[in-house]
Amino acid sequence: MASLKAPSTRQVSAVKAVIFVLGLIPVAKMAYLTFSGQLVEPLEHITRGTGDWTLYFLCITLAVTPLRRLSGINWIVKLRREVGLFSFFYAFLHFMTFLWFDHFFDVAEMWKDVVKRPFITVGFIAFVLLIPLAATSTNAMIRKLGGKRWQWLHRLIYIIAPLGILHFWWMKAAKHNFQQPIIFGTIVAVLLAMRVYWKMTKAPKAVTVPAAPVADRVN
Numbered sequence: 510m511a512s513l514k515a516p517s518t519r520q521v522s523a524v525k526a527v528i529f530v531l532g533l534i535p536v537a538k539m540a541y542l543t544f545s546g547q548l549v550e551p552l553e554h555i556t557r558g559t560g561d562w563t564l565y566f567l568c569i570t571l572a573v574t575p576l577r578r579l580s581g582i583n584w585i586v587k588l589r590r591e592v593g594l595f596s597f598f599y600a601f602l603h604f605m606t607f608l609w610f611d612h613f614f615d616v617a618e619m620w621k622d623v624v625k626r627p628f629i630t631v632g633f634i635a636f637v638l639l640i641p642l643a644a645t646s647t648n649a650m651i652r653k654l655g656g657k658r659w660q661w662l663h664r665l666i667y668i669i670a671p672l673g674i675l676h677f678w679w680m681k682a683a684k685h686n687f688q689q690p691i692i693f694g695t696i697v698a699v700l701l702a703m704r705v706y707w708k709m710t711k712a713p714k715a716v717t718v719p720a721a722p723v724a725d726r727v728n
């Protein structure tokens with residue numbers, strides 16, 4: 510498909526600013542509902558809300574490359590880092606909610622819980638794996654690691670997303686409620702399967718942008 514005219518740096522910055530504001534709306538809404546006393550179960554609402562948004566942003570991050578390849582709109586890759594960082598942001602809030610409200614910052618107690626409940630073990634592993642991705646998201650870290658190593662490291666996302674789904678699935682399994690895990694599991698499976706297909710068929714990439722930082726580069 511033909512590429513649309515690439516937007517200017519200023520236009521891309523404007524889109525990033527819009528994403529930034531949109532990305533903060535869920536946490537602002539959770540804070541407002543909690544502090545205005547409108548929630549019967551604020552802890553449950555925040556734990557679930559932050560978990561949901563971690564998963565949504567993970568799915569959007571994974572969708573960027575397939576969208577780019579199918580649409581030919583290459584510049585959307587420049588938005589991927591911001592969306593990925595939002596996933597980490599919500600995962601961090603999700604984890605802090607658990608550590609704070611469930612365990613009152615008692616790390617030893619939290620650890621017992623992580624080890625004892627398999628769905629939490631899996632969520633915890635996914636979160637720990639997200640940390641190096643967030644920590645190496647800056648241009649300085651990309652330069653330090655080198656493009657190839659950075660790209661290898663960031664393939665951890667292909668493990669993190671299925672772990673997130675397994676965590677969700679396991680949690681819902683206790684209530685025999687599989688509808689949402691099936692929907693998100695299918696989304697993640699399709700997004701990963703497309704990559705496998707392109708890799709196997711060696712489908713040509715739409716474009717390469719050698720001058721761009723690796724985080725914004727087409728892959």
Ligand code: HEM
Nearest residue numbers: 556557560561563564600604607629632633635636673677
């Ligand atoms: C990438 C990492 C993670 C993802 C994608 C994720 C995602 C989710 C999702 C989607 C839910 C269900 C929300 C709903 O009911 O709508 C959830 C619930 C939950 N998660 Fe996570 N999570 C992650 C990491 C963690 C970590 C690190 C912990 C704690 C160590 C954790 C603990 C929990 C707990 C306690 C619940 C709520 C269970 C309940 O209400 O019964 N998660 N998570």
